[in-house]
Amino acid sequence: MDKTEKLNVKVNIEEKLYMNRYATDTVSHLHIKDKAVCTRCKDKPCTDFCPANVYEWKEGRIVVGFEGCMECGACRIGCPYNNIEWRFPRGGTGIQFRLA
Numbered sequence: 001m002d003k004t005e006k007l008n009v010k011v012n013i014e015e016k017l018y019m020n021r022y023a024t025d026t027v028s029h030l031h032i033k034d035k036a037v038c039t040r041c042k043d044k045p046c047t048d049f050c051p052a053n054v055y056e057w058k059e060g061r062i063v064v065g066f067e068g069c070m071e072c073g074a075c076r077i078g079c080p081y082n083n084i085e086w087r088f089p090r091g092g093t094g095i096q097f098r099l100a
């Protein structure tokens, strides 16, 4: 396979995500500071930029599925209202990446 062919290899993100393993904490490391701000947030970009679809807008409120967080840190800077308090999960919990 030449270099061009290598660059054209398609990556299935869903398959890659499926390989991740999580040591789920009982306490969320992601916290919405003020849910009223989310109601006013027009585009709700967190529902787009999170690669793990942690944030969903359901029945008029933001739902945070912290268990699937990949700890990429995008939501630390992506929320236009700085409305997400982000920490690493507590020691020993969180995502466990696997290389294939």
Ligand code: SF4
Binding pocket: 032, 037, 038, 039, 041, 044, 045, 046, 047, 055, 062, 078, 079, 080, 081, 082, 083, 084
């Ligand atoms: S981007 Fe920020 S303010 Fe907007 S819905 Fe998401 S968490 Fe709430």
Ligand code: SF4
Binding pocket: 030, 049, 050, 051, 052, 053, 054, 068, 069, 070, 071, 072, 073, 074, 075, 076
């Ligand atoms: S750190 Fe990354 S994966 Fe985790 S919730 Fe934020 S954007 Fe999503």
